[in-house]
Amino acid sequence: MNENLSLAQKKQDELLKVIEESPEIQAQRPVFHFATFGGWCNDPNGFSQFKNTVHLFFQYHPYSTKWGPMHWGHVTSKDMLNWKLQPVALAPETEGDCKGCFSGTAIDDEGIHLIAYTGVSGKGNVEVQNQCMAIGDGVIYNKISDKPLITAKDIPFEYNKEHFRDPKIWKKDGTYYMACVIKQNDDNGALILFQSSNSRKWTYRGILDSSKDGLSKMWECPDVLNLDGKDMLILSPQEMKENYDLGFHNGNNSLYITGSLDYKNCKFARETRPENGYTAAQIDYGIDFYAPETTKLKDGRTIMIGWMQSWESYITPEDYMWSGMMTIPRELSYKNNQLYQLPIRELEKWKCNHENGILSSGDMALSTKKMGEMQRQFEYDLSINSKAGGKVKFILGNTENEYVVLEINLSENFISFDRTASRTPRAVSFRKAKLKSENDLMKVRILCDTCSMEVFVDDGRMAFTNAFFFTNPKSGLILINESSDSLEYFFCNIKKNKER
Structure with a gap:
């Protein structure tokens, strides 16, 4: 275990001990939602079913209740309600991620837990974001390389190199795909696609979609899925402008877009929504929902979980030793041209x-x-x-x-x-x-x-x-x-x- 990972694990152990010995802190905490056991957490990461266990990683700073150099925390569950704390999965340490291990996703790749994440590096105040990978057995994770696997050199045009992040990885017909968001030189977000035959060497394919509505700038935390036969993008746009009729609010939102994903030509063709003539719809209309991530379980259900906070709504009390929790995992369906989401059915066994x-x-x-x-x-x-x-x-x-x-x-x-x-x-x-x-x-x-x-x-x-x-x-x-x-x-x- 490297030094930074070892220090983070030591701090996590200390935090867990304090919580276990404090009835007052235990009473603060949610009962059937995941919340960090101490320190700060934001985006859900690597939400996946590996073998027969559901894994949830998360953006993690164990040293304070404020955002800091990002690690990956890790919990596992059989029912997505009782979460078991695992060793800290990733810490900033290498040439590719010395300033932080940012958000990403994971898949079960024939018995190997394969993680794609954003590594932040650079000197001084200049930061660069690139894509890195790690593999694990469900408990211990090792980075594939000290250097990023995908960098700016792999993108055949100029863009803002400080904003290239949040890889969504999946496998289709034996080919690996990775979708990431970038900030273009006009400050608008775009979703770009890479593919690979072996998950190690990646080829740029093109721009799947981009911000062209005038309502938002940079995109974050993309998800690409097929839900009940419908291709769908999930995105978290920043700097959106309020539009009450469309259901958008100022700041950070999380939206879904339906359409058709053309793998051959690397294009996502949006559909116009029948209820408002627009192409995107809000996922959750409340104050505290951001950066959702989905996974498909072996039983066929598509499950989504989100960070139950947003960047403009930090309200953690100053005397708390933990900050950050997730929504209830939600079962998704798409019918009547609408996204439907309900708490997972496992919750029924907890009711009395x-x-x-x-x-x-x-x-x-x-x-x-x-x-x-x-x-x-x-x-x-x-x-x-x-x-x-x-x-x-x-x-x-x-x-x-x-x-x-x-x-x-x-x-x-x-x-x-x-x-x-x-x-x-x-x-x-x-x-x-x-x-x-x-x-x-x-x-x-x-x-x-x-x-x-x-x-x-x-x-x-x-x-x-x-x-x-x-x-x-x-x-x-x-x-x-x-x-x-x-x-x-x-x-x-x-x-x-x-x-x-």
Whole structure:
């Protein structure tokens, strides 16, 4: 083990010991979402099923709760809910990655776990990004070379060499493919493609697609997949401009584009979306969703996981020793020209204490007699008359001064989340989006963990993810029906049980 990797592992062991010995820190942490065991984490990396185990790597800085020289942390799971911490997989050390091991992906290559990642190198303040690779057995990983396998010399035109990153690797018909993003000289992002017969020597093929809509600049974290027979790109554009009608917000977004991937001519032909005449659609409309990555399991399901934060929404309390968590892994499907996403079915085994009822118009349902008695790991399902006027409010908090509000506004047709009164209301504290519902009976599924709320509308046709922090790990919950019709509700707790 090299020196930097050894130091990172020593720090990880120290952090884990502190958490194991501190009930207070354990109470801060989510129960059924992955969160870093200490230090900082951002993008999911190398999300893949290797042999019979699901592996999740992540951008990792074990030395503080702020972004720093990037390592790769590593956890594994059989059910994508219970995650087992593994040794630190990668650390900056070589000529190709001395300034950081940035994001990437992984595949099971005939019994070898093959990783593609971005290595950052350079001198002084000048940085260069190139593509590197590593192989492993599921626990220990070794870099194929001290030098990058793909550099600027392999791209037959000029571009901004500080922005060439986030390789997506896959294998089709015996050929390896790698798609990466670059920043062109006009500051717009582009997705370029390489191919290889042996995963070691790569040939540039061309530009698959590029930013040409005027709404964004650099792209990040590309994914290339075929979902239910439909070719799809997933991208995380930076510097987007707000467009409420299209569902885009200022800053970093994560979008999907459908179309047709032509391998021979190296082109992705976009489709125009029927609902808005545009070619891209938002994946998640909330504050805290970025850099999603997908994998296809052996059982045929396509699963996506994302970083439950964004660069403009850092709200980790200063006294925390950990920062960064992931969304619930989501099962994807594509139907009726729409991307659908729902929490993985494995979550059903964690549910208990079921309760259901009807809440009349103008009534209020309290989960506890007073604020501060309920653990925040639960699911609340609502069935609402989408044609009714008024609104439905979902208030979660532990004091009169510390709470968050989810509002479903039926009169004005929007959903919103407000964390202004939470512990850390800095950065982005409010977001609203047009409701995406086409059914008279609108189904709303609210998944709440210790410090997050993921909302799924109409069986996953719309997702709305937001994080928050409270002083107290317990909360009260109030559901207020201010609509003109009654609604049905279903409630259950979600509890971790190692025997399940």
